[in-house]
Amino acid sequence: MKRIVLSGLAAAILFAAPMAAQAQDEVNWQALPAEREALAALDNEQNRALRASVRHCISIGQARGRNSTCVILDLDRTMRQSGEALRAYHFALPRPMRYDENRGREAAIDRVLAAREKHTD
Numbered sequence: 001m002k003r004i005v006l007s008g009l010a011a012a013i014l015f016a017a018p019m020a021a022q023a024q025d026e027v028n029w030q031a032l033p034a035e036r037e038a039l040a041a042l043d044n045e046q047n048r049a050l051r052a053s054v055r056h057c058i059s060i061g062q063a064r065g066r067n068s069t070c071v072i073l074d075l076d077r078t079m080r081q082s083g084e085a086l087r088a089y090h091f092a093l094p095r096p097m098r099y100d101e102n103r104g105r106e107a108a109i110d111r112v113l114a115a116r117e118k119h120t121d
Helices: 002-024 036-059 069-080 084-092 105-120
Strands: none
Touching: 036 069, 036 084, 036 105, 069 084, 084 105
């Protein structure tokens, strides 16, 4: 009986952890500023955190490329622990742009602004 309870508890934890992380990844569109200058500042912060994640993963021998699992997991963890606006900006970016430190800033801001307008109307 004890094993059944422990197995059930372990299964619940395994299923709940990804759902909790996924809930944190939802974009709070109201937290995103509507001004380009404020979004440019958020883009700088997100890109700085991305470069730090790349350096970290290279230093521990886990980064084979910019889109390595290590970089994605480290950056997402960092963004989940950041302020609401930065977290919203990060997860509002389209996935290919989110982990690309060479993305065009203006293109990224345009995509986030368009998505914000679509979701706040």
